[in-house]
Amino acid sequence: MKEIDVLIAGTPNIDLIVPPYDALPGPGEEIRVDNIYVLCGGGVAITSIGLSKLGMKTMIYGAVHHDLFGEFILQEMQKYGVKVKTRRSEKSTGISIALDVDKDRRFITYDGCVNEVTPKDIPKGLLEKTRHTHLTNYRGRIDLEEYLQFIEDAHGAGATVSMDVGWDDTGCWDECLFEITKKLDVFFINDKELMEYTRASTLDAGIEKLSGYCSHAAIKMGARGSRLLKDGESVYGRAYCVNSLDTTGAGDSFNAGYLYGFLNGLSPEECLKAANFCGASSVQGYGGYVNVPNLKQLKEELK
Template sequence: MKEIDVLIAGTPNIDLIVPPYDALPGPGEEIRVDNMYVQCGGGVAITAIGLSKLGMKTMIYGAVHNDLFGEFILQEMRKYEVKMKTRLSEKSTGLSIALDVDKDRRFITYDGCVNEVMPKDIPKDLLEKTRHIHLTNYRGRIDLEEYLQFIEDAHKAGATVSMDVGWDDTGQWDECLFKITKKLDVFFINDKELMEYTRSAGLDAGIEKLTGFCSHAAIKMGARGSQLLTDGEVIHGKAYSVITLDTTGAGDSFNAGYLYGFLNGLSPEKCLAAANFCGASSVQGYGGYEKVPNLKQLKEELK
């Protein structure tokens, strides 16, 4: 038994979530909403909290700034029993404002210290204490060599590695990503990202191309469910029919459910079912983790 089940490299940010409204205010105008929600955000925090709620020993290795939001992050991690190894950053805590205007999601983001700690900063002795490392915040070719070396080091230390690629806001969609996916134990991507990276017009074509670069990938498709590529076989996971309040962090909650199944030796079908249940639970509340199930609830569902 190792001390840490899942180690996540990176730094949480703050999500300021504004409930849906019809239109942005015009110049000099003001609108009022029923509430606003402040939560820890980003794949680092939401995946870590989701895994901890499922009984996994989880740690974040990142940075923190000595400000109000930084203290809030530390409090939330203590609340959900996520361990944190941090170094003090001079940059303030990152903040993302999530707007839902006329059913169209929009974000205003300040990165702050989010990208200050990278995988290469994780000490080798910590890798040896860890079963699995989950990577986020991939930035394209600038991260290529570092990620390849880190994955090799993690495997040498006896840890498995997963990565969620995330949206490429540069618009480059550099295919150097596939050098990394060949090395991963689990790769997470959504359908839109997959079609961009594979230059494919449809999902099936994208998955077919991905089979040449990855042996184990979970593809998230929102309300259409998910697909799992494992050793050349494609398995479909059905979506849940739920009332959606907020999609913030649904994909990261999906990742938490899948990694729980993967690390506990569940079948591919059960891993996908756990992932879909966690993702569907997440969207029924505001923020990424308040409604994510605990271990008892997930086990009941998987029966």
């Protein structure tokens, strides 16, 4: 039996989440809110904590700057049982400030040391101890060769590989992505990203095109649920009707639930149900991982 269930390369950032308010203050003005939440953020942190809460042995391989926020990240990982292997960074910890103004979400982000560790930095000896690796922070063509090589190395070490593509803020939506998806064991993408990458006019058309480049993909559709593309067949996962407070990290919590099912041999329908339950639970609290269910709660839901 391998020591690590899921290994993720990358570095968490800090999310400063400001609860909803009506309007930004004008010049020289000040407003007061009920709270400002300080939490770990990013797909690396939220997915790894979600998996750990579901009983999976999870490790992050990343960079850390020993400032106040870097120490907070290490403490949160320890609190939730996520193992961390780090190297010291000269750059300070990345921070993202999330503002919710009159139901319009806005972000101010400083990357800091978030991108200092990439998949190529993971020692092959660590891969040999790992069942599964999960990739995040994809940056387009600049990452293509590195990701392809990493997937080959991981498979050679006996590990499966998943990836969440994320939003392309450059607007390029380079189709070189499909060279990677052909090699993945599981691919995560949301409906908007899928439409952009496939240049499709409908979701069904996008899924049809994706099926030519990927054998196993989970498509996240928010309040409309999810779709699973597996070996050419499409399965729908019903959404949960919940009171949403904060959607930060819901997709990453979805990924954690799905990977739990995938790694434990659940059926496609059960994998989607686990994923949707974790995503829906996540949005009922502030921060992506605080409200993610534990293993007992998930098993009760799957009965």
